Amino acid sequence: MTQYIIRRVLQSIPLLIILSFVLFAFTNALGDPLAIFAESRNRPTQAEREMLIRRLGLDRPLTEQYLVWMIGNDWMLVDVRGDGSVMEPGTREGVLRGDLGLSFVTRQPAWTRIEERLPATLTLMIPSYLITLVLAVAIGVYSSLRPYSLLDNTITGLSFFFFSMPIFFIALMTIYLFAVQFPQWGLPGLPIGGTGDGSLGDLILHMLMPVFCLVAIQLAGYVRFIRSSMLDVLNQDYIRTANAKGLSGRTVVQRHAFKNAALPLVTLVGLDLPFLLAGAVVTERIFAWPGMGRLFIESFERADVTVMMAILMLLCVMVVVFQLLTDIVYTWFDPRIRY
Amino acid sequence: MSTINEAQPITAIPKLQQREYVKGTSNLSRSLARLRHHRMAIIGAALLVFVFLFTVIGSFIIPEPVSRYNDPARALLDPSLEHPFGTDVIGRDLLARVIYGGQISLFIGITAVIVQMLVGTIIGVAAGYLGGWIDAVLMRLTEAMLSIPSLFLSLIALRIFSDPTEFPDFQFMGRAYSATMIVIIFVIGLTSWMRVARIVRSVVLSVKEQEYVTAAHAIGAGSLRTVLVHIVPNCFAPMIVSATLGVAAAILLEAYLGFLGLGVRAPTPTWGNIMGQANSYLNEWYFWFFPALFIMLTTLGINFLGDGLRDAFDPKSLR
Numbered sequence: 001m002t003q004y005i006i007r008r009v010l011q012s013i014p015l016l017i018i019l020s021f022v023l024f025a026f027t028n029a030l031g032d033p034l035a036i037f038a039e040s041r042n043r044p045t046q047a048e049r050e051m052l053i054r055r056l057g058l059d060r061p062l063t064e065q066y067l068v069w070m071i072g073n074d075w076m077l078v079d080v081r082g083d084g085s086v087m088e089p090g091t092r093e094g095v096l097r098g099d100l101g102l103s104f105v106t107r108q109p110a111w112t113r114i115e116e117r118l119p120a121t122l123t124l125m126i127p128s129y130l131i132t133l134v135l136a137v138a139i140g141v142y143s144s145l146r147p148y149s150l151l152d153n154t155i156t157g158l159s160f161f162f163f164s165m166p167i168f169f170i171a172l173m174t175i176y177l178f179a180v181q182f183p184q185w186g187l188p189g190l191p192i193g194g195t196g197d198g199s200l201g202d203l204i205l206h207m208l209m210p211v212f213c214l215v216a217i218q219l220a221g222y223v224r225f226i227r228s229s230m231l232d233v234l235n236q237d238y239i240r241t242a243n244a245k246g247l248s249g250r251t252v253v254q255r256h257a258f259k260n261a262a263l264p265l266v267t268l269v270g271l272d273l274p275f276l277l278a279g280a281v282v283t284e285r286i287f288a289w290p291g292m293g294r295l296f297i298e299s300f301e302r303a304d305v306t307v308m309m310a311i312l313m314l315l316c317v318m319v320v321v322f323q324l325l326t327d328i329v330y331t332w333f334d335p336r337i338r339y
Numbered sequence: 340m341s342t343i344n345e346a347q348p349i350t351a352i353p354k355l356q357q358r359e360y361v362k363g364t365s366n367l368s369r370s371l372a373r374l375r376h377h378r379m380a381i382i383g384a385a386l387l388v389f390v391f392l393f394t395v396i397g398s399f400i401i402p403e404p405v406s407r408y409n410d411p412a413r414a415l416l417d418p419s420l421e422h423p424f425g426t427d428v429i430g431r432d433l434l435a436r437v438i439y440g441g442q443i444s445l446f447i448g449i450t451a452v453i454v455q456m457l458v459g460t461i462i463g464v465a466a467g468y469l470g471g472w473i474d475a476v477l478m479r480l481t482e483a484m485l486s487i488p489s490l491f492l493s494l495i496a497l498r499i500f501s502d503p504t505e506f507p508d509f510q511f512m513g514r515a516y517s518a519t520m521i522v523i524i525f526v527i528g529l530t531s532w533m534r535v536a537r538i539v540r541s542v543v544l545s546v547k548e549q550e551y552v553t554a555a556h557a558i559g560a561g562s563l564r565t566v567l568v569h570i571v572p573n574c575f576a577p578m579i580v581s582a583t584l585g586v587a588a589a590i591l592l593e594a595y596l597g598f599l600g601l602g603v604r605a606p607t608p609t610w611g612n613i614m615g616q617a618n619s620y621l622n623e624w625y626f627w628f629f630p631a632l633f634i635m636l637t638t639l640g641i642n643f644l645g646d647g648l649r650d651a652f653d654p655k656s657l658r
Contacts, residue, residue, distance in 0.1 A: 166638070
């Protein structure tokens with residue numbers, strides 16, 4: 001087991017390095033991160049601009065920029081004026097030492113930018129994910145026990161309906177109904193936009209609609225997944241044996257069927273969890289939710305390479321970590337599996 | 340079966356057998372028969388035919404310039420007989436825009452999937468058939484691409500390759516198109532081939548050990564011929580299913596990109612970029628409702644049909 005974990009970690013290192021280089025090359029090709037200064041009131045002069053470019057290392061070849069991003073440049077001197085007259089030591093420590101760099105736009109550390117947005121994203125994503133899982137297990141198991149009944153067919157039809165719906169459609173309809181029409185009908189409308197005035201009650205009011213939309217969109221896929229894996233298990237011989245030896249239906253479902261059907265679910269959850277950190281780009285946009293998805297779009301629009309790289313690499317590392325965790329949890333749930 | 344036949348007069352046997360053989364020996368015809376009895380697949384196909392006819396017949400009734408004609412005096416009109424879907428913020432007829440945008444959205448969805456299938460199949464076959472370090476590298480690449488949300492990936496790729504100075508608008512059959520349309524096809528195709536590659540690789544891995552592949556090699560078939568004639572056809576069933584569902588995913592991705600205002604640019608309308616313009620006109624429900632409705636009808640139809648295809652092609656679902 002330990003050997004397996006070590007091997008997996010070692011395997012993921014080249015993956016992360018290649019991935020980070022490709023992403024670095026792509027994000028750097030997005031445009032001029034200094035374009036933002038052209039709009040600002042105290043626009044830098046040409047000389048200042050060139051100095052800034054040299055300080056940031058933007059004049060260096062891509063591979064060198066990448067190395068600086070990786071291991072920092074505090075061990076080398078930066079030629080600030082371009083003629084060797086002023087040599088400054090570099091200030092960056094590099095990603096390997098935990099320095100994700102400064103945002104080109106706000107000059108804050110990229111990690112600070114993420115820290116500002118991560119809580120908002122998690123308050124949105126974790127509750128909606130938990131609600132999705134609980135509902136999906138309940139509905140999926142229930143409909144698998146009555147396959148092809150009227151109720152099962154209704155659930156299947158509905159899950160396809162929501163599964164096919166673009167999230168902005170359901171979100172706009174929800175907003176139109178609850179935030180636009182309700183007040184016109186004299187009913188209390190729901191607030192939209194942002195996270196509220198800071199009190200818990202207001203936060204929950206603001207969360208109602210986005211969480212509803214996220215659950216509605218995600219639920220369908222999980223319900224179908226659980227239903228089909230439950231149906232697979234329910235056709236197994238050991239379920240017939242359990243029924244034949246007189247166990248109650250409840251015990252059969254809970255202890256024999258669901259435990260086995262939940263195994264593939266563990267994999268699915270393990271693969272999906274890291275992406276919760278990415279937030280929901282479209283949902284956050286519609287509900288003006290200050291989360292990670294919006295941060296990515298904002299940095300994308302301003303070619304803020306360091307922040308984009310920080311978000312992307314955070315995701316990649318989390319995907320690797322969660323895949324490993326899934327494998328470990330799997331052996332714990334299913335003693336048949338050994339590495 | 341055999342005992343019954345033995346009991347019968349010998350002359351009856353060929354007839355009986357013949358009739359059975361005619362009715363569905365091939366896997367394909369059996370699959371199609373199963374598909375015809377799949378209620379949801381039929382509903383899905385009907386929805387798709389409806390959407391398709393809507394965009395085709397609509398373009399015969401309403402000429403293309405209508406979708407471009409703008410008149411600020413009639414901006415944001417409610418649906419009426421004259422403008423069944425209302426008008427947009429600069430006074431263009433939304434019905435015409437949904438029809439012509441739909442053509443582009445469907446076109447993008449289908450062509451992007453063709454790109455995705457080609458790339459996915461080539462990578463999957465290369466990884467599965469050649470094996471060794473090529474397999475290792477390609478599968479790491481696949482994993483790597485899977486670990487980034489496809490929306491993020493396509494946003495970045497789209498920005499890099501959609502510089503309007505390098506790719507100007509072009510004319511085709513009397514209509515002007517934005518080059519971003521072509522770019523977005525490749526961006527969607529090249530950021531979503533990973534699942535196809537995995538499916539193809541797993542099929543190739545199991546098929547290449549079969550006797551008939553060895554036999555093909557033994558009678559002197561080259562690698563390319565073996566792959567194309569004997570191995571790839573085995574992937575068709577899962578590929579058709581994944582291509583069908585892929586069209587829905589591509590149309591949705593285009594819609595999301597358009598909604599964020601980063602998709603296909605003017606003058607080409609798509610369902611996605613109509614949504615992007617309608618984004619801030621929440622009170623004018625018709626502005627966003629109709630394009631979104633058609634996106635939903637399309638993806639719903641595709642998902643129904645795809646589910647039916649999966650059942651039809653899966654030998655386990657015979658029951």
